[in-house]
Amino acid sequence: MAQKVLVPCSSSSSCGKVQFSPSRVHTQAIAFGGELSQSSSRKNKSLALKAVAAKGETSAPVTAKSGHEILLFDALREGLEEEMARDPTVCVMGEDVGHYGGSYKVTKGLAEKFGDLRVLDTPICENSFTGMGIGAAMTGLRTVVEGMNMGFLLLAYNQISNNAGMLHYTSGGQFKIPVVIRGPGGVGKQLGAEHSQRLESYFQSVPGLQMVACSTPYNAKGLMKAAIRSDNPVILYEHVLLYNLKERIPDEEYVLCLEEAELVRPGKDITILTYSRMRHFVLQAAKTLVERGYDPEIIDIRSLKPFDLFTIGNSIKKTHKVLIVEECMRTGGIGASLRAAIVDNFWDFLDGRPECLSSQDVPTPYAATLEDATVVQPAQIIVKVEQMLQGLI
Amino acid sequence: MLDFPGAKAAFTSRMEFISPNAAEAVPCFRILDDLGRALDGSDIPEVDSSLAVKMYHTMVRLQTFDSIFYEAQRQGRISFYLTNIGEEALNVASAAALTKDDVVFPQYREHGVLMWRGFTLDEFANQCFSNEAGHGKGRQMPIHYGSEKLNYFTISSPIATQLPHAVGAAYGLKMDRKNACAVTYFGDGGSSEGDFHAACNFAAVLEAPVLFVCRNNGYAISTPACEQYKGDGIVVRGRGYGMTSIRVDGNDALAVFKAVSAARKLAVEQSKPVLIEAMTYRVGHHSTSDDSTKYRSGEEIAHWRSVRDPVLRFRRWLESNAWWSVEDEKELRGAARKEVISAMNQAEKKNKPPLSELFTDVYDTLPRNLLEQEATLRDTVSKNPPSLAPH
Numbered sequence: 001m002a003q004k005v006l007v008p009c010s011s012s013s014s015c016g017k018v019q020f021s022p023s024r025v026h027t028q029a030i031a032f033g034g035e036l037s038q039s040s041s042r043k044n045k046s047l048a049l050k051a052v053a054a055k056g057e058t059s060a061p062v063t064a065k066s067g068h069e070i071l072l073f074d075a076l077r078e079g080l081e082e083e084m085a086r087d088p089t090v091c092v093m094g095e096d097v098g099h100y101g102g103s104y105k106v107t108k109g110l111a112e113k114f115g116d117l118r119v120l121d122t123p124i125c126e127n128s129f130t131g132m133g134i135g136a137a138m139t140g141l142r143t144v145v146e147g148m149n150m151g152f153l154l155l156a157y158n159q160i161s162n163n164a165g166m167l168h169y170t171s172g173g174q175f176k177i178p179v180v181i182r183g184p185g186g187v188g189k190q191l192g193a194e195h196s197q198r199l200e201s202y203f204q205s206v207p208g209l210q211m212v213a214c215s216t217p218y219n220a221k222g223l224m225k226a227a228i229r230s231d232n233p234v235i236l237y238e239h240v241l242l243y244n245l246k247e248r249i250p251d252e253e254y255v256l257c258l259e260e261a262e263l264v265r266p267g268k269d270i271t272i273l274t275y276s277r278m279r280h281f282v283l284q285a286a287k288t289l290v291e292r293g294y295d296p297e298i299i300d301i302r303s304l305k306p307f308d309l310f311t312i313g314n315s316i317k318k319t320h321k322v323l324i325v326e327e328c329m330r331t332g333g334i335g336a337s338l339r340a341a342i343v344d345n346f347w348d349f350l351d352g353r354p355e356c357l358s359s360q361d362v363p364t365p366y367a368a369t370l371e372d373a374t375v376v377q378p379a380q381i382i383v384k385v386e387q388m389l390q391g392l393i
Numbered sequence: 394m395l396d397f398p399g400a401k402a403a404f405t406s407r408m409e410f411i412s413p414n415a416a417e418a419v420p421c422f423r424i425l426d427d428l429g430r431a432l433d434g435s436d437i438p439e440v441d442s443s444l445a446v447k448m449y450h451t452m453v454r455l456q457t458f459d460s461i462f463y464e465a466q467r468q469g470r471i472s473f474y475l476t477n478i479g480e481e482a483l484n485v486a487s488a489a490a491l492t493k494d495d496v497v498f499p500q501y502r503e504h505g506v507l508m509w510r511g512f513t514l515d516e517f518a519n520q521c522f523s524n525e526a527g528h529g530k531g532r533q534m535p536i537h538y539g540s541e542k543l544n545y546f547t548i549s550s551p552i553a554t555q556l557p558h559a560v561g562a563a564y565g566l567k568m569d570r571k572n573a574c575a576v577t578y579f580g581d582g583g584s585s586e587g588d589f590h591a592a593c594n595f596a597a598v599l600e601a602p603v604l605f606v607c608r609n610n611g612y613a614i615s616t617p618a619c620e621q622y623k624g625d626g627i628v629v630r631g632r633g634y635g636m637t638s639i640r641v642d643g644n645d646a647l648a649v650f651k652a653v654s655a656a657r658k659l660a661v662e663q664s665k666p667v668l669i670e671a672m673t674y675r676v677g678h679h680s681t682s683d684d685s686t687k688y689r690s691g692e693e694i695a696h697w698r699s700v701r702d703p704v705l706r707f708r709r710w711l712e713s714n715a716w717w718s719v720e721d722e723k724e725l726r727g728a729a730r731k732e733v734i735s736a737m738n739q740a741e742k743k744n745k746p747p748l749s750e751l752f753t754d755v756y757d758t759l760p761r762n763l764l765e766q767e768a769t770l771r772d773t774v775s776k777n778p779p780s781l782a783p784h
Contacts, residue, residue: 091568117568123598128557128591135558135575136565138546139496143561162551163558171539171547172530173754207755231757259760306760 067250073243075217076106079224080144082253084114087142090228093120093129094146094183103148104184104243130156130181134163134233137179142228150185150237151197164233165208180227182236186277186327187364187375189241196364196371198328200237200304204337211305212258213237215279217247219302222256230258237304239277261308263315267297269389271315273338274325275301278376282325285381294389304334307341316346321388322354325376330358352393357384418625421672422652423642427701429709438651442716448489448509448646449711450725452481452704455505457729458514459677462521465737466535466681471521473535477502479644479676482703483608485509486646487576487671490653494573496544496562498555501536502608502675503578510543514732518740530754531746553583556592556605560666563601567664574602574660582613584627593634596666604656605636605668608643610675615688631668643671644703647710674701748774 070078084090091114092107098121101108111119122129126147133143147153153160164177187196200211210232214220220238227234264279265286274282279300286296297315301307316322322342326335335356342354357376364374387393395404424435431437440448459476466474477484484505491497497506504517516528520538523531529539529547539547549555559577566573583589584607596603607627611618624630631638637659641652649671656667674697678685685694711717748771752763759767 117564120564120599123591123594125587125591125595128560128588128595131554131557131588131592132561132564132595135498135555135561137561138558139562139565141561141565141568158551158554159557162549163554167547167549168756169754170529170533170537170549171541172528172532174528174539174541175547176757210756306762309761 065248067248069246069248070217070221071243072214072217072220072238072245072247073105075221075247075249076214076224076238077108077110079221080106080228081110081113083225083228084110084118087228089140090142090144091118091120091136092144092146093122093133093136095122095124095129095148097121097146102146104238104240106238107146126152126155127159130159131163133179133181134159134167134177137177137233138167138175142178142180144180144182144228147181147183149195149197149240150183150199151194153181153183153199154197154202156181157202160203160209160233160235161206165206168232169208176231177233178228178231179233180224180230180236181233182224182227182238184238184240184243186237186239186241187359187371190366190368190371191240191364192366193363195240198333198359199235201328201333203235204305204334208233209305210234210258210303211237212303213239213275214302215239215242215276215300217245218249219256219262219300221249222254223258223302225255226258229255234258237276241277242280259303259306259308261311262300262302263297263311264300265296265298267295268319269295270297270321270323270385271312271319272296272298272323272325272381272385273301273312274298275304275334276327278325278327281376281378282381285378285385288378288382289385292386294385296385301338307338309341309345312342313346313349316342317349320349320351322350323381323384323388324354324356324358325381326356326358327375328358329361330356331361333358352388355384355388355393357381413623414625415629419628419640421640421642422648423645424647424651425645425706425710427706429706429713431710436651438647438654440647440650442714444489445707445711445714445716448485448650449704449707449717451485451505451509452646452707453725454514454729454733455481455484455508456704457726458504458508458517458733461730461733461737462518462535463677463681465521470737470741471535473681474521475501475536475680476677477504479674479697479701479703480608480610481505482646482707483643483649483671483673486649487578487606487653490650491576491657492573493544494571495657496546496559496566496573496575498546498559498562498575498577499548500552500555500579500583500608501548501550502580502610504536504538506578507538507540507543507545510540510545512538512540512543512545514736515739516540518733518736519743522737522740522743523745524740524743525746525750526740526743527746530750532754553579553586553588553592555579556583556586556588557595559603559605560592560596560599560601563596563603563660563666564599567600567602572661574604574657576604576606576657578606578608580613581607581609581611581618581621581627582616583607584630585613585621593630593636593666593668597634597636600664601666602660602664603666604653604660605666606653607668607670608673609670610643610673612675612679612685612689614679614683615685617688626670626672628668628670634668636666636668638668638670640670640672643673644701644706646703646707673703676702 097107098111098119133145137143214223227236324335339354360374488506488509519527521535537548559575563575628638628640676698752767
C-alpha cells in the first residue's frame with residue numbers, strides 16, 4: 001500500500017510544521033525481512049536511446065526510479081558514513097565494530113575508510129566504553145557508542161544515567177555530551193531472555209536523555225544523522241529483526257527531525273500509535289482492517305522521549321480513539337507513559353479509554369510458540385481495533 | 394617458545410605456581426625524609442623558590458579552607474563537606490607537574506588540583522553554598538566542583554566512573570595529536586571498581602595518554618586497605634595490564650612532582666598510560682557524614698596529622714633553603730584564614746539560584762514537558778506562602 005512520507009525538517013531541534021510530499025510515494029516491506037515488491041513496469045524505458053547525445057538535447061532520459069534501494073542496516077551505515085565524512089570529530093566505538101565491521105554490519109567498511117582510531121574496537125566492558133564515549137564527547141568528539149545488543153547496555157546503566165544524562169545539568173551547562181548510544185534491541189527470533197530486552201522501558205525515565213526508534217531504512221538513516229548532529233545524548237533504538245528490511249531511499253542528503261513522529265497512514269476512525277517492529281505488525285493488521293471497511297490512522301511515534309504530542313494530538317482530535325501498540329512490557333513501558341501523556345493532554349477529545357497492546361510481563365522465553373505469545377501479534381491488533389470501533393470496549 | 398595467540402612464552406617442565414605476593418613489596422620512591430631533609434643520593438627536581446613557595450601557599454590555603462568549611466558544616470551553615478587533610482602535597486605537587494591543557498578527571502578529594510589551576514576561594518565557596526554565582530548553578534552537592542575553563546571535569550559521586558571518561562578524553566587528545574594528556578585520580582577503594590579494571594585495560598590496549606593517579610590513603614570510609622585488596626597495593630596491577638607503573642611517597646611533594654612530571658612526559662611522548670600509586674594517609678574523616686574514630690584510634694589520627702603532616706614536611710624543606718620563615722608562616726596563615734572566612738561570608742549571603750535554572754541544561758533547549766512543569770511549578774509557588782518560594 002502507498003504511504004505518504006513526511007518531508008524532513010531542516011533543523012535538528014524540535015520543529016512545528018511538517019509537509020507531505022506526494023512525489024515520494026513508495027511501497028513498504030512488512031515484518032520478517034520480506035522483500036519490497038517494487039513495480040517495475042518502466043524498467044525497459046530507463047535505457048538511453050543514443051550512444052552519444054546530440055548537441056542541444058538533454059543528456060539522458062529521466063530514470064525510472066530516483067533514489068537507491070537499500071537494506072536497513074546499510075542505511076544506518078550510510079548515514080554514519082556521511083556524518084563521519086562531513087565531520088572529523090565523529091567516531092564510533094564498540095565491540096567488533098572495526099575490522100569485523102560490526103555484528104550487524106552497521107559499521108562495515110568504515111574502519112578501512114576512516115582508520116581504526118575513528119572506528120575503535122574496544123575490549124569487552126560496556127560500562128567502560130560507554131564511559132569512554134562520554135569522556136571523549138565531553139572533550140570535543142562526537143561519539144557513537146554501539147552496544148552489540150541493547151540488553152548489554154544494562155551494564156552501562158550507571159554511565160548512561162548518572163553521567164550521560166546528568167553531567168550537562170550538574171556541571172551547570174559547562175560540559176555537553178553529544179553522544180549517540182545505539183544498537184539492536186527488542187524481541188528477536190529465539191535469542192533468549194537476556195538478548196530480548198526493550199531498553200526504552202528502562203531508560204525513558206532518565207532526565208537528560210533523548211530517545212528515538214527507527215523502523216525503516218528511510219527513517220533509520222535520517223535519524224542516525226540527526227542523532228549525531230544533536231548536542232544532547234541520544235539513544236537510537238534499532239530492532240534486531242528489522243536490519244534486512246529493504247526500501248528505496250533518496251540519493252540526495254536528508255536529515256530527519258529527532259522529535260517528530262511519522263504519519264504512516266492517514267485515516268479518520270482511530271489513531272494507532274506504534275514504533276519499531278510493531279509498526280510493521282500494525283500495517284499488516286491494517287490491510288485486513290481496511291478490507292473490512294475501517295480507516296485507521298497509523299502513526300509511527302519514532303521519538304520515544306520526548307513524545308511528539310503535536311502530531312499525536314492532532315490525530316486524536318480527529319479520531320477520538322487511541323490504540324497504542326508496543327513491544328515493551330505492560331508494566332512501565334513506553335505505552336504506559338504515552339497513555340498518561342494522552343490522558344493528561346487530550347482527555348477532552350477522547351471518546352474512550354486510550355488502549356494499549358503490550359508484551360507480557362515475563363522474561364522472553366526461548367521456545368518459539370511461547371515467544372510468539374509474549375509479543376503482540378497482528379491478529380490481536382485486528383481484534384482490538386474492531387472491538388474499539390464497534391463500541392464493545 | 395610457544396606461540397599461542399594469547400601469549401608468546403618459553404615453556405617449562407617444572408610446574409611452578411606464581412606466589413600471590415613477591416618477596417618484597419614494590420619500593421616507594423621518595424626524595425625527602427619525614428623531616429623534610431633531602432635523602433642521600435636524591436635527585437632534587439627542578440623546583441625553584443617561586444614554584445616551591447607557590448606550591449606551599451596553595452597547600453596552606455587548601456588546608457585552611459578545609460578546616461574552616463568543615464567547621465561550617467558542623468555549625469549547620471552548609472549541609473556537607475569533605476576534606477583533603479593529609480593529601481595536600483599529593484594534590485598540589487601533582488597539579489604543579491601538569492600543564493593547563495592536561496584534562497583532569499577527579500574523584501572528589503582533589504580540590505587542591507583545582508585550587509592550583511586558579512579556581513578562586515570565592516568560586517569554591519559559591520559551589521559549597523550552592524548559590525546563584527556557582528558555576529554548577531547550585532545543582533551538585535558541596536565539593537562537587539567543575540570548571541570547563543580550567544579543564545577540571547565536574548565531579549560525579551559514584552566511585553571510579555571518571556576513569557573510563559579519562560581514557561575517552563585521552564583517546565580524543567591522541568586523535569588531535571595534542572601536547573596534553575588526561576589525568577584521573579581515585580582512591581584505594583576506587584581501584585576495586587570494575588571501571589578501574591576496564592579503564593586500565595582499555596588505556597593500555599588503545600595506547601591512550603592517560604595518568605592513573607591512585608591516592609592510596611589507607612581507608613575507604615571505614616574499610617582499611619588490608620580489607621580492600623590482598624595484593625601489594627595498586628601499583629602491581631599495572632604490570633597485569635601491560636602498563637608502566639610506579640609507587641611514590643604521596644606525602645613527599647618533591648617526589649610526587651618528579652614522578653608525575655616524568656609520567657606525563659612518557660604519556661604524551663609515547664602515547665601510553667602510566668599508573669602512579671601515591672601512598673598517603675587520610676587524616677580527616679571520610680566526610681562530614683563519617684566519624685572515623687569509630688574504626689581507628691585517635692592516636693593514629695593524631696600521629697599522621699602532626700608528625701606526618703605533608704605540608705609541614707614541605708615547609709621544613711623550604712626553610713632549609715631559606716625560602717620560608719616563621720614570619721612568612723604567621724602572615725600566610727593569618728591572611729589565608731581571613732580570605733577563606735571572607736569568601737565564606739560572601740558566599741553565604743548570596744541568593745540561591747532562581748527557579749528559572751531548575752529546568753535548564755537538562756537538554757540543550759527546553760522541551761515541552763519541562764516548559765509545562767515549570768509553568769505548573771510557578772503557578773504553585775505564586776499561590777503559596779512566601780516560605781515555599783525560592784529567593
